[in-house]
Amino acid sequence: xxxxxxxxxxxxxxxxxxxxxxFMAAGGLALLSRYTGGxxxxxxxxxxxxWGLWIGIDVASGVALAAGGFxxxxxxHIFGRHAYEAVTRPALLTxxxxxxxxxxxxFVDIGRSWAIWKPMLYQNYNSALFEVAMCVMTYVTVxxxxxxxxxxxxxGSRFRLLGWLDRTLGKFMWVFIILGVxxxxxxxxxxxxxxxxxxTKLDPLWYxxxxxxxxxxxxxxxxYPMVIVxxxxxxxxxxxxxxxxVLTPLSRFTILTLGLYLAxxxxxxxxxxxxxxxxxxxxxxxxxxxxxFIGGVVPWFMLLSSKVRRSRRALFVVxxxxxxxxxxxxxxxxxxxFSPRTAAHPYSPAIGEILVTLGAAATIxxxxxxxxxxxxxxxARNMEEVSR
Amino acid sequence: MHLTxxxxxxxxxxxxxxxxxxxxxxxxxxxxxxxxxxxxxxxRCIGCRKCEMACNQVNHLPEPKTRFDxxxxxxxxxxxxxxxxxxxxxxxxxxxxxxxxxxxSFVKIQCMHCQDPACVSACITGAxxxxxxxTVHYDVSRCIGCRYCMVACPxxxxxxxxxxxxxxxxxxxxxCLDRLKEGKPPGCASICPTEAITFGRRDTLLEVAxxxxxxxxxxxxxxxxxxxxxxxxxxxxxxxxxxxxxGFLDVPNxxxxxxxxxxxxxxxxxxxSPAVLFGVLGLSMKLGNxxxxxxxxxx
Numbered sequence: 001x002x003x004x005x006x007x008x009x010x011x012x013x014x015x016x017x018x019x020x021x022x023f024m025a026a027g028g029l030a031l032l033s034r035y036t037g038g039x040x041x042x043x044x045x046x047x048x049x050x051w052g053l054w055i056g057i058d059v060a061s062g063v064a065l066a067a068g069g070f071x072x073x074x075x076x077h078i079f080g081r082h083a084y085e086a087v088t089r090p091a092l093l094t095x096x097x098x099x100x101x102x103x104x105x106x107f108v109d110i111g112r113s114w115a116i117w118k119p120m121l122y123q124n125y126n127s128a129l130f131e132v133a134m135c136v137m138t139y140v141t142v143x144x145x146x147x148x149x150x151x152x153x154x155x156g157s158r159f160r161l162l163g164w165l166d167r168t169l170g171k172f173m174w175v176f177i178i179l180g181v182x183x184x185x186x187x188x189x190x191x192x193x194x195x196x197x198x199x200t201k202l203d204p205l206w207y208x209x210x211x212x213x214x215x216x217x218x219x220x221x222x223x224y225p226m227v228i229v230x231x232x233x234x235x236x237x238x239x240x241x242x243x244x245x246v247l248t249p250l251s252r253f254t255i256l257t258l259g260l261y262l263a264x265x266x267x268x269x270x271x272x273x274x275x276x277x278x279x280x281x282x283x284x285x286x287x288x289x290x291x292x293f294i295g296g297v298v299p300w301f302m303l304l305s306s307k308v309r310r311s312r313r314a315l316f317v318v319x320x321x322x323x324x325x326x327x328x329x330x331x332x333x334x335x336x337x338f339s340p341r342t343a344a345h346p347y348s349p350a351i352g353e354i355l356v357t358l359g360a361a362a363t364i365x366x367x368x369x370x371x372x373x374x375x376x377x378x379x380a381r382n383m384e385e386v387s388r
Numbered sequence: 389m390h391l392t393x394x395x396x397x398x399x400x401x402x403x404x405x406x407x408x409x410x411x412x413x414x415x416x417x418x419x420x421x422x423x424x425x426x427x428x429x430x431x432r433c434i435g436c437r438k439c440e441m442a443c444n445q446v447n448h449l450p451e452p453k454t455r456f457d458x459x460x461x462x463x464x465x466x467x468x469x470x471x472x473x474x475x476x477x478x479x480x481x482x483x484x485x486x487x488x489x490x491x492x493s494f495v496k497i498q499c500m501h502c503q504d505p506a507c508v509s510a511c512i513t514g515a516x517x518x519x520x521x522x523t524v525h526y527d528v529s530r531c532i533g534c535r536y537c538m539v540a541c542p543x544x545x546x547x548x549x550x551x552x553x554x555x556x557x558x559x560x561x562x563x564c565l566d567r568l569k570e571g572k573p574p575g576c577a578s579i580c581p582t583e584a585i586t587f588g589r590r591d592t593l594l595e596v597a598x599x600x601x602x603x604x605x606x607x608x609x610x611x612x613x614x615x616x617x618x619x620x621x622x623x624x625x626x627x628x629x630x631x632x633x634x635g636f637l638d639v640p641n642x643x644x645x646x647x648x649x650x651x652x653x654x655x656x657x658x659x660x661s662p663a664v665l666f667g668v669l670g671l672s673m674k675l676g677n678x679x680x681x682x683x684x685x686x687x
Contacts, residue, residue: 040550047547050535078669080676111533111556122513122530126649129512129536178669182662197506197540197648342544
């Protein structure tokens with residue numbers, strides 16, 4: 001049961017919010033060190049390992065975990081499953097914030113942040129990174145366009161321009177919704193193409209020419225679990241109804257999408273003759289097994305049980321495992337499995353890198369809280385109404 | 389209901405089709421036909437590091453901590469850095485000279501100036517390019533500092549100004565492009581006192597290399613490193629020991645951009661797949677967005 005989406009009137013300055021602000025401040029300091037001392041001062045990046053935590057988590061994982069946006073939009077708006085409308089707004093907000101911080105992550109990571117606009121002027125169509133950059137740039141714009149009606153619903157009458165923008169864009173909103181899905185499919189897969197050019201550096205556990213397909217399939221399968229995780233956290237923290245009547249049926253799609261991803265992933269591994277490598281006992285192989293089993297196979301089997309799907313707690317655990325599995329996959333591909341032969345020692349993130357990443361995550365959560373407090377994003381009923 | 393489910397499967401199918409790797413046959417090499425190059429004869433190198441000094445001067449690099457004539461730096465294995473575009477390393481051959489002293493092999497490393505460079509293919513803005521004269525050229529005015537070139541390079545050569553907070557550059561051998569344009573060989577090749585570095589057209593260098601291998605088979609292993617590595621490189625090496633024992637990286641013979649460029653162009657050439665996907669989704673939207681029958685979703 002839903003009410004209309006509305007701003008959630010809970011006290012804003014909770015201890016949780018203060019903790020977030022603490023992380024944001026620490027991240028800000030680390031950022032300052034990056035722009036005064038350079039990447040070499042703030043990070044552990046080297047000539048052999050030029051990409052680290054910021055590319056692995058802030059960019060690659062950020063993109064994957066924001067997949068809830070396009071997967072719910074496809075389901076509710078394109079395939080007409082209106083029962084899922086309730087989760088499209090929070091998923092859209094997460095995607096908009098997530099992608100904004102993907103762009104922020106890129107901005108901080110590139111050595112010449114001020115030159116970030118240059119790919120618009122100088123294009124290399126052979127570069128998978130160029131395509132990712134163009135798609136992400138366009139998609140961030142599309143996401144905030146899709147956010148306009150939500151903000152306008154609350155502030156449209158107060159700010160004339162916003163109301164006008166809402167009415168004008170409203171006529172073409174279907175274009176933006178489809179475009180959002182198309183752009184997502186393009187760059188989710190192209191993120192997987194990035195390391196296809198480095199066969200000598202990426203561990204064979206992950207290196208396959210099918211990486212683009214695997215990245216796309218994993219992004220699609222992590223979309224709904226991510227919605228389940230964030231909805232459960234948000235409704236718990238804001239004392240709202242858990243919306244299980246939406247999340248439970250939503251989780252059924254994941255049986256199909258995650259099953260397909262895991263089938264392709266395992267088949268690819270077997271066909272390349274690398275299955276034995278997964279059990280070699282090396283740190284990389286352990287990371288691979290955790291990714292595959294705890295982050296994939298085990299939660300997939302658990303999802304088959306309708307008891308699990310109906311239990312708020314169990315579904316949250318299962319969805320968290322899947323989210324963690326895809327997150328670990330991106331970290332494995334870009335950090336753990338990336339092992340150039342001239343690296344003097346394996347890369348591990350510096351404290352500055354960790355603080356910036358945590359700060360960015362805290363800022364996303366903080367802004368999420370700001371948006372759900374000010375604009376009509378969430379539609380779950382207050383707990384008090386449910387129990388009444 | 390049925391339509392929407394079919395629509396969902398069509399969506400999955402279309403997206404899966406979008407990310408299928410395509411056959412690599414359509415890919416065409418963009419390598420220059422007969423570029424300049426250098427042939428390094430490892431058996432001739434005496435480890436004097438004059439090449440390092442010349443490189444430092446031509447490229448206006450900062451003075452090193454240890455002098456170029458100090459042989460102690462040869463005790464550690466070095467990689468090219470952002471202040472040294474070429475370095476010489478020493479490897480034990482296991483052989484002894486007449487005074488029972490071990491005879492080392494010296495190997496100079498720098499950018500190989502690949503024929504189809506991975507860095508050029510990867511570079512987001514085209515700041516890196518392969519010139520007709522063989523140089524893999526870096527144009528800092530286009531660079532955004534993403535370091536994808538460093539990720540892509542199979543020889544693990546490019547270095548970075550990590551301690552410059554705002555205007556760092558990617559650093560690697562420039563092939564002394566300005567000298568090349570004046571018709572002069574690069575600094576290292578000019579200064580080498582033992583003619584261990586021969587400058588010339590790649591075809592000619594390959595002939596010279598083959599001739600040396602044929603004339604003194606005992607002196608060399610039968611392999612020209614760079615003839616086929618990474619699809620061929622402008623810098624070539626011949627040596628008296630297997631290359632893996634001299635610190636050379638094992639690199640596939642196919643050009644590295646082949647696979648990624650084939651995938652990119654098969655998927656996104658003329659943006660056909662996004663257009664098809666847009667069409668499929670638009671159609672699904674039209675068919676699927678009929679008023680809900682009010683049925684609850686299965687749990």
